[in-house]
Amino acid sequence: MSDTNKTATLTFDGKSFELPMHSPTAGPDVIDIRKLYGEAGVFTYDPGFTSTAACDSTITYIDGGKGELLHRGYPIDQLAEKSHYLEVCYLLLYGELPSAEQLEDFETRVTRHTMIHEQMINFFRGFRRDAHPMAVMVGVVGAMSAFYHDSTDVNDPWQREVASIRLIAKMPTIAAMAYKYTIGQPFVYPRNDCDYASNFLRMCFAVPAEDYEVNPILARAMDRIFTLHADHEQNASTSTVRLASSSGANPFACIAAGIACLWGPAHGGANQACLEMLREIGSPNRIPEYIERAKDKNDPFRLMGFGHRVYKNFDPRAKVMKQSADEVLDLLGIENNPTLQVAKELEAAALADPYFTEKKLFPNVDFYSGIILEAMGFPTSMFTPIFALSRTVGWVSQWKEMIADPAMKIGRPRQLYQGETMRDYVDIENR
Numbered sequence: 082m083s084d085t086n087k088t089a090t091l092t093f094d095g096k097s098f099e100l101p102m103h104s105p106t107a108g109p110d111v112i113d114i115r116k117l118y119g120e121a122g123v124f125t126y127d128p129g130f131t132s133t134a135a136c137d138s139t140i141t142y143i144d145g146g147k148g149e150l151l152h153r154g155y156p157i158d159q160l161a162e163k164s165h166y167l168e169v170c171y172l173l174l175y176g177e178l179p180s181a182e183q184l185e186d187f188e189t190r191v192t193r194h195t196m197i198h199e200q201m202i203n204f205f206r207g208f209r210r211d212a213h214p215m216a217v218m219v220g221v222v223g224a225m226s227a228f229y230h231d232s233t234d235v236n237d238p239w240q241r242e243v244a245s246i247r248l249i250a251k252m253p254t255i256a257a258m259a260y261k262y263t264i265g266q267p268f269v270y271p272r273n274d275c276d277y278a279s280n281f282l283r284m285c286f287a288v289p290a291e292d293y294e295v296n297p298i299l300a301r302a303m304d305r306i307f308t309l310h311a312d313h314e315q316n317a318s319t320s321t322v323r324l325a326s327s328s329g330a331n332p333f334a335c336i337a338a339g340i341a342c343l344w345g346p347a348h349g350g351a352n353q354a355c356l357e358m359l360r361e362i363g364s365p366n367r368i369p370e371y372i373e374r375a376k377d378k379n380d381p382f383r384l385m386g387f388g389h390r391v392y393k394n395f396d397p398r399a400k401v402m403k404q405s406a407d408e409v410l411d412l413l414g415i416e417n418n419p420t421l422q423v424a425k426e427l428e429a430a431a432l433a434d435p436y437f438t439e440k441k442l443f444p445n446v447d448f449y450s451g452i453i454l455e456a457m458g459f460p461t462s463m464f465t466p467i468f469a470l471s472r473t474v475g476w477v478s479q480w481k482e483m484i485a486d487p488a489m490k491i492g493r494p495r496q497l498y499q500g501e502t503m504r505d506y507v508d509i510e511n512r
């Protein structure tokens with residue numbers, strides 16, 4: 082943390098307090114309030130942590146005003162175009178782009194950990210066939226703590242490393258098995274001769290009855306979806322992973338907590354909700370009705386895939402995703418896809434409407450991802466599991482960074498208590 086010579090002064094009740102300030106390498110300065118309660122006896126109030134930096138980090142930087150996303154300094158559009166998911170995983174985990182040898186070693190390590198303990202299959206069979214794959218993933222990833230005891234000691238850097246590789250490697254297998262289970266098909270085991278994205282597509286779409294050939298263009302599009310979702314600094318699920326692990330809980334339990342948080346429709350669940358919304362709109366002539374609903378304060382409806390807590394400009398991931406959607410649909414010969422048509426016209430209509438531009442609401446990563454995933458053959462229920470498997474590397478990188486930080490403390494927010502003050506218990510006959 083780099084200190085500045087600047088301080089901030091807080092004055093109340095006739096007393097003043099000097100608060101130190103720190104400068105990041107990018108982004109706004111921060112006021113350090115760690116000693117505020119001890120010295121001034123007050124808390125700060127920030128529901129939703131909209132103005133609070135909860136940690137130091139060197140992994141990901143977002144400039145929401147410019148619509149910029151950097152991983153270890155590299156812009157996401159360059160990574161999406163020139164790199165691939167496992168290289169981005171290496172970058173996020175270790176801080177630098179790998180040499181050819183380092184990349185090969187990393188890919189080998191990930192590939193060798195893709196199988197899950199055979200007994201874990203019993204967990205899948207315990208779920209109802211109609212279970213949402215996210216429910217299955219929360220359960221099965223949490224259950225990894227019961228199978229990989231040799232990588233649950235968070236104080237041992239080697240065990241942390243092994244747990245990280247296991248999570249990145251096994252998540253596609255778990256997501257694909259969750260899918261296969263819900264459609265009643267046999268599980269397809271991972272193959273070491275496939276790259277990460279092709280292996281996932283194979284585990285989802287191959288059947289024992291016939292050969293399955295992965296289309297390299299679809300594998301590239303899948304890899305790009307993984308890359309675009311790999312990390313996004315201190316979002317709700319990442320903060321959940323950090324908070325859960327601040328108690329020293331094992332990494333598998335903490336990542337399961339992250340998956341649970343990601344599931345919500347305001348976060349990772351938005352890709353499923355967005356495609357469902359586009360289908361419900363169905364035709365461009367119904368767009369004005371939905372735009373009006375989104376603007377109506379008395380209607381809880383929001384345009385899914387629109388708006389972002391941090392981006393107040395285009396989400397840079399959405400631009401790449403839109404281009405990918407065109408490419409994939411073109412490749413698959415899907416012309417005049419009505420959902421893509423509605424999406425494009427809805428985007429144009431919203432961007433021409435002062436309600437959205439004045440509030441700086443732009444399409445986010447989820448606006449086009451569902452269209453690509455649907456074209457590839459995934460049901461909507463698999464969209465959020467695919468987000469979860471992509472984001473695992475981000476959660477793991479942030480978790481490793483936090484555990485290695487000597488300033489790490491158990492997370493313990495305060496509150497602005499608005500309840501009753503102390504009162505005496507009243508016996509039931511007197512109430």
Ligand code: CMC
Pocket residue numbers: 313316346347348349351375376382383384385386387388389390391440442445446447
């Ligand atoms: N449609 C209509 N109005 C909206 C929308 C929307 N999608 N998003 C925000 N607003 C309005 C909101 O009603 C509020 O209006 P007012 O100031 O008049 O009360 C204003 O914009 C600010 O909204 P907010 O809820 O205070 O903003 P936030 O930063 O807390 O919320 C958000 C961010 C992503 C939860 C929200 O924009 C939203 O619900 N979007 C739809 C869900 C979605 O697409 N989520 C995916 C996020 S990207 C993937 C990820 O990182 O998980």
